Amino acid sequence: MKHRTAIISGKELDVSWTETENTVEATVAGRTYKIEKRRLKPELLWFGGDGISVEISVTPTDTGYDVSIHGNRIPVDFVDSGKKVRRQGPASAGVATVRAPMPGKIVRILRAQGDEVEPNQGIVVMEAMKMQNEIRSPKRGKVAQLSVREGDAVKLGDLIAQVE
Numbered sequence: 001m002k003h004r005t006a007i008i009s010g011k012e013l014d015v016s017w018t019e020t021e022n023t024v025e026a027t028v029a030g031r032t033y034k035i036e037k038r039r040l041k042p043e044l045l046w047f048g049g050d051g052i053s054v055e056i057s058v059t060p061t062d063t064g065y066d067v068s069i070h071g072n073r074i075p076v077d078f079v080d081s082g083k084k085v086r087r088q089g090p091a092s093a094g095v096a097t098v099r100a101p102m103p104g105k106i107v108r109i110l111r112a113q114g115d116e117v118e119p120n121q122g123i124v125v126m127e128a129m130k131m132q133n134e135i136r137s138p139k140r141g142k143v144a145q146l147s148v149r150e151g152d153a154v155k156l157g158d159l160i161a162q163v164e
Contacts, residue, residue: 005079006064012079043099044157055156057099061138068101071126071133096138098161100154104128111137111161113146123161124148137163 003016017026024047025034035049045056057068064077108125111117122134123143137143145162148154 007077007079008074041157043097055102057101057157059097059099059138061096066138068099071101071104071128071131071135073101073120073136073138095144095162095164096141097159098123098135098138098163100126100156100158100160101133101135102128103155104133104153106148106150106152106154106160107132109146109148109150110134111143111146113143115143117141117143117163123163126154126160135160137161139163 001016001018003014006013006015013029015026015028017024019025019037022036022038023034024037025032027033033049035047038046040046040055043058045058047054047056054069059066059068061075061077064075067074067076104126105128106124107127110122110124117123117137118140119138120136122136123146124135126133126135141163143161144164145159147159147161154160
C-alpha cells in the first residue's frame with residue numbers, strides 16, 4: 001500500500017492506495033473507495049464504480065498533477081516526509097500540455113500563441129453541456145502552441161495548447 005499526504009485544492013489530506021492494472025482501492029481522509037480504472041490515452045483515465053463513470057485528464061506539474069474532471073481543474077500536490085512540497089525541477093522546466101477536459105466547442109481565445117501566461121490564467125473558453133468553462137494554464141510560461149481556434153469542436157483529451 002502506498003501512502004502520501006496530498007494537498008488537493010489547498011486542503012491537506014492523507015491518501016493511501018493499492019492498485020492493479022484495472023482497479024484502485026484508495027482511502028482519502030478516512031473514506032475508502034474501490035473503483036475500476038482504464039487508461040484511455042497517456043494523460044486520460046476512466047474511473048467507474050457504484051453507478052458512476054468519469055473520464056479524468058491528468059497532467060503532471062512540477063509539484064504533482066493537474067486533474068481535470070468535468071471541466072474543473074483541481075491541483076493535486078504531494079508533500080514529502082519533511083512537509084515540503086515535492087519539486088522535480090525548476091518551475092519553468094518542461095512543456096505542459098493543456099487538453100480538453102470534456103467534449104465541447106471553443107467559444108473564445110484568451111491568449112495567443114507566443115503570449116506569456118501565469119499559473120491558472122485562462123487560455124481559452126470552452127462551452128460544454130451549456131456551460132462555459134475557462135481552460136487555464138497549469139504553469140507560468142509562454143503559449144508555445146495553440147491548437148484550436150474559435151468555433152472549433154473538441155473531443156475529450158484533444159490538445160488545446162502547450163505551455164513552456
